[in-house]
Amino acid sequence: MPTNNRYSDTDIAAVYRVIYERRDMRHFLSDPIEPEQLRRLLAAAHHAPSVGFMQPWRFVRIRCQALRKELHQLVEQERLLTAKALHEREDSFMKLKVEGILECAEVLVAALCGQREAHVFGRRTLPEMDLASLSCAIQNLWLAARAEGLGMGWVSMFAPEAVKTLLDMPTDSHPVAILCLGHVATFYDQPLLEQEAWASRQNLDDLIFENTWNTPPCS
Amino acid sequence: MPTNNRYSDTDIAAVYRVIYERRDMRHFLSDPIEPEQLRRLLAAAHHAPSVGFMQPWRFVRIRCQALRKELHQLVEQERLLTAKALHEREDSFMKLKVEGILECAEVLVAALCGQREAHVFGRRTLPEMDLASLSCAIQNLWLAARAEGLGMGWVSMFAPEAVKTLLDMPTDSHPVAILCLGHVATFYDQPLLEQEAWASRQNLDDLIFENTWNTPPCS
Numbered sequence: 001m002p003t004n005n006r007y008s009d010t011d012i013a014a015v016y017r018v019i020y021e022r023r024d025m026r027h028f029l030s031d032p033i034e035p036e037q038l039r040r041l042l043a044a045a046h047h048a049p050s051v052g053f054m055q056p057w058r059f060v061r062i063r064c065q066a067l068r069k070e071l072h073q074l075v076e077q078e079r080l081l082t083a084k085a086l087h088e089r090e091d092s093f094m095k096l097k098v099e100g101i102l103e104c105a106e107v108l109v110a111a112l113c114g115q116r117e118a119h120v121f122g123r124r125t126l127p128e129m130d131l132a133s134l135s136c137a138i139q140n141l142w143l144a145a146r147a148e149g150l151g152m153g154w155v156s157m158f159a160p161e162a163v164k165t166l167l168d169m170p171t172d173s174h175p176v177a178i179l180c181l182g183h184v185a186t187f188y189d190q191p192l193l194e195q196e197a198w199a200s201r202q203n204l205d206d207l208i209f210e211n212t213w214n215t216p217p218c219s
Numbered sequence: 220m221p222t223n224n225r226y227s228d229t230d231i232a233a234v235y236r237v238i239y240e241r242r243d244m245r246h247f248l249s250d251p252i253e254p255e256q257l258r259r260l261l262a263a264a265h266h267a268p269s270v271g272f273m274q275p276w277r278f279v280r281i282r283c284q285a286l287r288k289e290l291h292q293l294v295e296q297e298r299l300l301t302a303k304a305l306h307e308r309e310d311s312f313m314k315l316k317v318e319g320i321l322e323c324a325e326v327l328v329a330a331l332c333g334q335r336e337a338h339v340f341g342r343r344t345l346p347e348m349d350l351a352s353l354s355c356a357i358q359n360l361w362l363a364a365r366a367e368g369l370g371m372g373w374v375s376m377f378a379p380e381a382v383k384t385l386l387d388m389p390t391d392s393h394p395v396a397i398l399c400l401g402h403v404a405t406f407y408d409q410p411l412l413e414q415e416a417w418a419s420r421q422n423l424d425d426l427i428f429e430n431t432w433n434t435p436p437c438s
Contacts, residue, residue: 004368007236055421131347142268
């Protein structure tokens with residue numbers, strides 16, 4: 001079995017560590033992020049896999065405070081609509097902190113570019129693979145940020161059409177994340193929604209099947 | 220500025236190294252993967268972020284060789300249909316190696332679970348966030364595999380309904396990836412589609428805007 005491609009034990013441990021210690025953060029300190037550091041994180045995102053090497057990811061850095069406040073208001077509107085849609089869980093949902101848009105050092109809107117229909121490779125039957133690629137890019141950014149000691153939160157509570165209008169985005173683009181990025185006092189020990197007992201981690205054995213759906217592994 | 224959350228320089232370097240050295244592999248050796256190693260990779264996937272902590276990811280491990288061959292045939296059918304749809308690029312597309320399903324050690328079908336409409340948190344206006352979560356899980360698996368010296372390829376060239384029928388998947392589930400995983404002789408220096416001149420890496424500066432779409436950063 002070839003072993004020459006394997007990283008050192010300490011490097012492997014660092015990769016697993018960052019995977020396990022990454023958190024969706026909603027509590028931030030206001031300390032700024034250096035431009036070179038932000039650039040490193042965005043370059044890590046840009047080295048994600050993408051279907052047919054289409055690189056559909058775009059990032060809008062929100063530097064204008066008025067825009068940031070407008071984004072926050074859009075999220076607040078959707079938070080209330082989500083609460084209503086959750087019916088009997090409305091009250092417990094409303095107690096959760098779901099974003100840190102006004103506190104974090106940097107807000108980035110991550111979006112799919114326009115004119116994506118030109119990219120057929122790997123997307124003829126699964127056009128949503130563009131979103132899969134962008135999501136891998138965001139995960140790269142998240143992991144790199146955690147290693148550098150920065151927290152990130154992915155906010156998907158907004159009306160995409162309203163964000164497009166606000167940021168003057170073309171009709172065929174699509175915003176999928178308001179990313180809150182910044183220094184934090186401490187990282188949560190567990191995912192916040194697990195800590196707050198909103199949901200529990202599932203048993204890995206229940207998520208793996210063998211050959212056909214719902215068939216547990218035999219070994 | 221708080222620095223106590225920052226990893227050591229060597230650990231940070233390991234995280235960036237794996238992000239930059241991960242490749243979408245289509246060439247594999249046949250050496251097997253140990254069960255404990257596969258388990259570590261799937262556990263890394265399971266520690267991805269997920270919208271509202273819904274953990275929508277499911278993995279079907281294909282152990283039956285006949286099933287693997289049927290999956291390969293479905294991909295081959297879609298490869299030919301993709302080639303036709305690419306018109307003037309048909310010939311150059313047909314020269315590319317796009318998958319290693321028959322050669323790799325392990326084939327996993329990654330899918331979204333059924334009954335996802337119950338999960339409203341972060342998905343009321345963006346229901347596709349379940350795919351975003353699964354994609355982050357696949358990226359975790361990919362990075363952990365690379366650190367351990369294993370290659371992975373994400374094949375999205377198949378008709379999802381045909382895969383669902385083949386694997387007896389419920390109508391409300393959705394397969395999004397045939398993952399080829401295994402030992403490799405060497406990792407590509409660059410993404411294969413870049414090496415083969417199918418597409419070029421875009422300039423990062425062209426992908427980052429400031430405040431509004433298509434507005435370049437001012438600093």
